[in-house]
Amino acid sequence: MGLTGLEIYKHLPKTNCKECGAPTCLAFAMALASGKASLDACPYVSEEAKAALDSAAAPPIKLVKLGAGEHQLELGDETELFRHDKRFFHPTGVAVLISDTEDAAAKASAFDELEFDRVGLHYVTDVVAVKCDSGDGAKFKAAVEAVAAKTAKAMILLCEDPALLEGALNAVADRKPLLYAATADNYEKMVELAKAKGCPLAVRGKNLDELAELVEKIVALGYKELVLDSGARDTSKVLADLTQIRRLAVRKRFRPFGYPTIAFATKEDPLEEVVQAGVYLSKYASIVVLKAAKKEQLLPLLTWRQNLFTDPQKPIAVEPKLYAVGEVNENSPVYCTTNFSLTYFIVEGEVENSRIPSYILSVDTGGISVLTAYADNKFTGEIIAKAMKDADLDSKVKHRKIVIPGYVAVLKGALEEASGWEVMVGPREASGIPKFAKENFA
C-alpha cells in the first residue's frame, strides 16, 4: 500500500531475467505497485527485500483482534487523522473496569446489560476489564472466572505479574483476552504467555521513547499482536501521546507505533470520567477503559462513538416504509418525510412528543434530507404517492389526509393530484409537530 514502482524497483534483483513474465524488473515493479502482480512471481527476490516490501506494503496501523467468536473486536487498521479525510474504521472498544476486590460477578452481570437502543441502532459496551488489585492469584482467577461466567463479551486481564496472570488466563484463554501489560520489567515472560495462548498483548512504556523501544524488543521476539499505552494518565498528556502515536504511524510509517492504542480514564467522579474517556475516544484511542458503569453514563459515550465512526460520505438512511408511532388505529394521522435517518428520527421524536399515535411514511430519497431531496427531484408528488401506495396506506387508515413537511408546501397540489388524498402542510421544523398535532388532531 502506498509504495511507488520506483521504490519497489530498488528492492528487486534488477537482472531483467523475464522469468516473472514481465519484460524488465522495472515493468514488474510497476505491475506490483498497481497491484497487478505478486512478488511471489520473482524467483530471485531476496528474503530481506521481501521483508522490506512486505512491511512497507502493510497498513500503517496493524489490525489486532480482541476476543473470540461473535463478540470479537477488531482494533486499529486506521488510515486517517481526521474523519473528513475519509473515515474512521474500527470503533473504539469501550471497556468497563472491574476490580477483583469487589463483587465481580454482580458487576459483570450489570455490565452485560449495558446495551442500548436509540434511533433504531443498538449500542453495546463491548469489553470488560478485570484488574488484579488483590495481589492474590487465587482471588484474581476467581474474579476472572466469575466475570467470564456472566458475560460473553471480550475481556482484558490487568495483571503485571506473569505468574498471577497465567493462572487466571488459563481459565479463559479460549476467550483470547487482551493481556495488560508488558513493561520493561516483565515483557519477556508476558510475550511468552501471549504467544502460548495466542492473545493480544498490551505494551506500556513510561513515555513514548520507552514505548517505542519496548515494542521493538517485543517484535524482535517475534510477537506483533500488540496494543500500545504510552503510560501517560493526565488528560492533556494522553491526548498529546495518542495524537503522536497516530500521526507517526499514519504519516511517517513509524513501525513501532503501527498498532492500536489503549487509554485509561482515571477520574474518581464517574461523570468526569465519562468526559475524560470522551476525549480519548475522540482522539484516536482504540480501547478506552473506565470505571463508570451506569446506563446514563455510558449511553452518551457510546452515542458519541457511533456518531464519530459513521462514514461521512454516506448519508445514514432508515428503511423507507410506513412506521407506526404508538398504538395506531384507522383514525391515526399520517405524516410523511424522507428516509434520511436524522430527519426521520427527529420527526419520530416529535410525533412521539405529540402523544397522538400516528403513522410516519418514510419515503425513499436515497437517505437525503427534505430540501435536498426536493431540489434533486427525489421527493415529488408522484414519488410520495407511490410510496403511499406501496405502503398500502388506503387500507391502514379510513381518512384520506396526509401531512407533508412545511418546507415542501409547494408539493401540495401535485401530491393531491397524484394520490387523491387531502394534503395538509405541516410545520417547517419538526419541533413544531406537537403544536401542529394538538391543533389538528387532538
Next chain:
Amino acid sequence: MAVEILKEKYRSKVGEVVLGATKEQGGTRSHTITVGGESALPFLHFEGAIPNRPVIALEIYDMVPEDWHPCLEKYYGDVYADPAAWAKKCVDEYGADLVQVRLRSADPDVKDSSPEDCAATVKKVLEAVGVPLIVIGCGKAEKDNLIYPVVAEAAAGENLLLGVAELENYKAITSACMAHQHNIIAQSPIDINICKQLNILIAEMSTAMAGRIVIDPTIAALGYGIEYTYSIMERARIGALQGDKMLAMPMIGNIGHEVWRTKEANTSTEEAPGWGEQEERAILWEATTAMAYLQAGMDILVMRHPRAAALIRKNIDELMQDNSY
C-alpha cells in the same frame, strides 16, 4: 530510543476577539475576555500556542422559559422571572465566564416585547454582572432587525457579542455592531463555504468588523448530527491555521439550547428505563456534546445545566495543561 515528535508547522493562526470593555475602555465590565488566538489544533500545546482558554457562557432568557425541563428549576427556578438576578446567579454561583441573554420574549408569537424593552433588559443584566455579555435575538429575522440597533445603542461601549448574522440577513446587525462597536456572531448552516461567504460579506461592509467576527457553525446535539458540525469545525480550523483568513475566527456554539431539545435529555427515567436516570443522562448529554466540540476547536461554549458546565470547566482546566515534549 528517541522518538522524533511530529509537529505541524502552520502558516497562520486564529484571530483574537476581545469581548467586553472595562471602565477605562469605555464600558462597565469588571474585566474583558479574549477568545481565539490558537496557532495549533485544540490543546496540542506541543506544536503551537493556545493563548486563551475556551470559555463557558451560561444562557438566560429575558422571560420565564416555558419549556425548560423541570430538573433545571432547582438551579434557576427562583430567578427565572428576573434576568438580572438570573445572570448574577450564573456568574456568582455557577462560575460562568460569560452570560448569554436570549431575547426570547421579543418573538412576535411569544410576547412580542418591544426593542426598548429588550434594551432595558440588557441594561439591567449589564448592571447586575461584571462579565462580558452575549446577546442574541429571538430568531425571527424581521423582529430581530428592529432590536439590534436599539440594543446596540443602549449597550454602546460595552463591546457585546451580538447575534446572529446570517447570509440572508446580516446587514442590519452588522450596521448596528459597526455603529456601536460590538462583536458579531456569524452563523452558517453547517457549511464551510457559506461560513466564508458570510464572513467576506461582513468584512466588505467594514474591514474593522472582520476582526470582530465569531463563527457559529450551527451546532447539532450529540446523536443528532453532531458529527457533521464536528467535521466542519475541524476543517474550518485547519483552514484557519493554513492561512485562510476568512475562517480564522473563534467559534461559538449554543450547546445547551440544542441538547435540551433532545429526547435523551428530556425523557424521564420511568419512560426510558433502558437509558438510565434522566438528570444525570441529560448532564452528560450536554457535557459530552461540549467535550466533542472542544476537541473540534470551539472557543465559546454556551451551556445550560450548571453541573454540565462545571464538568466542562474541569475538562478545560486539564486540557490547558502544557503537553510539550
